[in-house]
Amino acid sequence: MKIVVTVKQVPDTNAEKTFDPANNRLNRSSIENVLNPFDEYAIEEGLRIKEKLGGDTTVTVLTMAPESGREVVRKALAMGADSAALLSDPAVGGSDAIATAFALAQSLKKIGFDLVLTGTQSTDAICSIVPAAIAEYLGVPSLTFAKKVTVTDGKVEVHRETESGYLRVTAPLPALVSVTKSANEPRYPSLKGIMGAKKKEIAPLSLSDVGEDAAHLGDAGSRTKVVSIAPVGARPKGTVVIATDAAEGARAVIDFLVAKKVI
Amino acid sequence: MAMNAVVIYVEQEQGALRRIGLEMATKGADIAKSLGVPSIAVVLGPGASAAAEQLKSTPVDVIAVGEDVPVDKFLLDPAVDALDALLKEKGPSYALFPASNAGKDLAARIAVRLGAGVITETTDLTVTDGALVAQSPKFGGSALATITFKDSIYGIVLCRPNSFASRKEPGKGEIVALSAPAAKQYAAVIEERVAQEAGAVGVDEATVVVSGGRGLGGPEHFDIIEALAAALGGAVGASRAAVDAGWISHSHQVGQTGKSVAPQLYIACGISGAIQHKVGMRSSGTIVAINKDPNAPIFEFCDLGVVGDIFQIVPALTQLVKERKGNA
Numbered sequence: 001m002k003i004v005v006t007v008k009q010v011p012d013t014n015a016e017k018t019f020d021p022a023n024n025r026l027n028r029s030s031i032e033n034v035l036n037p038f039d040e041y042a043i044e045e046g047l048r049i050k051e052k053l054g055g056d057t058t059v060t061v062l063t064m065a066p067e068s069g070r071e072v073v074r075k076a077l078a079m080g081a082d083s084a085a086l087l088s089d090p091a092v093g094g095s096d097a098i099a100t101a102f103a104l105a106q107s108l109k110k111i112g113f114d115l116v117l118t119g120t121q122s123t124d125a126i127c128s129i130v131p132a133a134i135a136e137y138l139g140v141p142s143l144t145f146a147k148k149v150t151v152t153d154g155k156v157e158v159h160r161e162t163e164s165g166y167l168r169v170t171a172p173l174p175a176l177v178s179v180t181k182s183a184n185e186p187r188y189p190s191l192k193g194i195m196g197a198k199k200k201e202i203a204p205l206s207l208s209d210v211g212e213d214a215a216h217l218g219d220a221g222s223r224t225k226v227v228s229i230a231p232v233g234a235r236p237k238g239t240v241v242i243a244t245d246a247a248e249g250a251r252a253v254i255d256f257l258v259a260k261k262v263i
Numbered sequence: 264m265a266m267n268a269v270v271i272y273v274e275q276e277q278g279a280l281r282r283i284g285l286e287m288a289t290k291g292a293d294i295a296k297s298l299g300v301p302s303i304a305v306v307l308g309p310g311a312s313a314a315a316e317q318l319k320s321t322p323v324d325v326i327a328v329g330e331d332v333p334v335d336k337f338l339l340d341p342a343v344d345a346l347d348a349l350l351k352e353k354g355p356s357y358a359l360f361p362a363s364n365a366g367k368d369l370a371a372r373i374a375v376r377l378g379a380g381v382i383t384e385t386t387d388l389t390v391t392d393g394a395l396v397a398q399s400p401k402f403g404g405s406a407l408a409t410i411t412f413k414d415s416i417y418g419i420v421l422c423r424p425n426s427f428a429s430r431k432e433p434g435k436g437e438i439v440a441l442s443a444p445a446a447k448q449y450a451a452v453i454e455e456r457v458a459q460e461a462g463a464v465g466v467d468e469a470t471v472v473v474s475g476g477r478g479l480g481g482p483e484h485f486d487i488i489e490a491l492a493a494a495l496g497g498a499v500g501a502s503r504a505a506v507d508a509g510w511i512s513h514s515h516q517v518g519q520t521g522k523s524v525a526p527q528l529y530i531a532c533g534i535s536g537a538i539q540h541k542v543g544m545r546s547s548g549t550i551v552a553i554n555k556d557p558n559a560p561i562f563e564f565c566d567l568g569v570v571g572d573i574f575q576i577v578p579a580l581t582q583l584v585k586e587r588k589g590n591a
Contacts (some may be wrong), residue, residue, distance in 0.1 A: 013403060143341070182513040222413070240565075250576050254584065263495065
């Protein structure tokens with residue numbers, strides 16, 4: 001079985017963000033990029049399915065990024081993924097979520113898959129729409145927000161998180177599953193894994209490889225336009241009081257809430 | 264591109280609406296009025312008719328009811344087909360979805376089918392020169408983007424809870440039946456529905472969130488957080504430290520790898536306020552922090568900070584809240 005995990009490089013949460021006023025894009029050059037933390041759950045789930053099924057099951061990692069995406073892919077390989085593919089093309093820069101999903105779906109068709117695993121969101125865009133959009137482009141069942149994933153006999157069963165509990169859902173493969181944080185605890189790359197990752201192949205993909213032209217991608221293929229973007233100023237520091245006893249501390253809070261008219 | 268309608272997808276389960284449905288119906292109706300087009304709320308699945316009655320209190324023009332659409336049997340596919348068909352029938356339009364798990368999936372899939380743009384995590388919507396303009400926080404709330412649709416025929420907007428005010432102001436409220444798509448076997452089958460926290464308001468939708476962190480020291484102490492949340496009519500949140508320690512389930516987690524929340528009031532108890540927590544709650548209306556460590560980072564961005572013992576202060580505060588609500 002062929003498992004493909006899509007991953008994304010994201011700016012480190014702790015980094016200060018600046019934006020290029022010419023195109024309202026994030027200045028990515030000035031900040032450290034990391035593997036999207038949410039994607040680690042998808043990688044881990046893929047590795048666990050592989051370990052359980054054994055045989056000829058493989059885990060491939062796919063990302064769409066500039067060349068700097070190699071470092072992020074390398075971490076996934078160090079965790080234990082077998083191979084990787086990097087879709088890198090100047091024309092994909094500025095793609096919105098739906099255009100990104102399209103490029104990833106085209107790449108997935110090219111490399112082939114039985115099960116696509118994704119994270120539920122990225123820490124930079126937090127939009128959570130790429131997984132379902134990929135599934136729709138691929139025309140496969142879309143089993144998103146899964147906190148439990150079981151693969152048997154050409155079928156996948158997931159526990160899909162809802163606002164009040166979960167749904168147990170089944171579908172035939174091929175299918176797409178997005179994996180939540182509750183699904184597992186991602187492993188750390190071992191020293192052996194890190195050394196081994198250096199020898200693993202990262203296959204380059206371009207738009208022409210996946211049979212696509214720039215019109216559907218990048219800025220031209222995006223149906224939304226960021227008119228402006230600005231850093232939000234820090235919240236002003238409020239009042240800090242030191243409570244010498246419980247009554248004083250509680251009174252300080254209730255008086256504040258009443259004055260603010262929040263209760 | 265002139266639009267023909269504003270379509271508002273309202274989630275319901277067995278006739279019960281969540282508050283965001285009323286918020287979106289109100290906002291959608293206001294936008295439609297500014298554009299001079301009808302507003303159409305859509306409710307699907309068993310209980311849709313009962314939900315539609317509640318939507319009559321909002322200013323929407325039309326409520327499309329798909330009682331027989333089998334959203335309880337198949338995962339989202341029937342809703343995708345029903346909404347896709349409705350939007351194609353209406354022609355160029357804006358469609359509003361809640362930023363819930365199901366809302367995000369529906370928005371994404373319908374956008375693919377219609378070639379539409381999607382604006383996510385929207386916290387405000389206005390109409391300028393006959394077009395929709397959205398505000399959306401990016402990069403964990405550290406930046407605010409103003410976004411419009413380019414030339415798409417359809418524009419899809421995902422709306423964050425607690426962003427728009429709901430208003431009781433009955434509009435035309437005309438009920439129309441939405442016929443179920445022809446009986447169809449979809450691939451993703453819902454085998455079982457398991458309710459774990461039935462009736463609880465989600466942390467991302469509550470107007471008040473009381474969160475506990477590492478300072479609680481163990482799962483048995485979450486009862487003081489629950490008691491304060493209950494007294495305030497709010498939801499229980501948690502920091503990553505408390506979730507990772509296994510004290511409470513991940514659905515309560517606020518922060519980078521949990522939920523982003525923006526309640527009117529956020530009370531952080533025994534939470535240090537690391538950046539990963541901050542990005543999930545910095546947009547809250549009022550932030551109160553109680554922590555014994557005077558150097559906790561959370562004191563740098565809260566509106567009121569109290570340095571003290573949460574095990575003493577939180578129960579005392581719960582008592583004061585109860586007294587005040589009792590007298591009110």
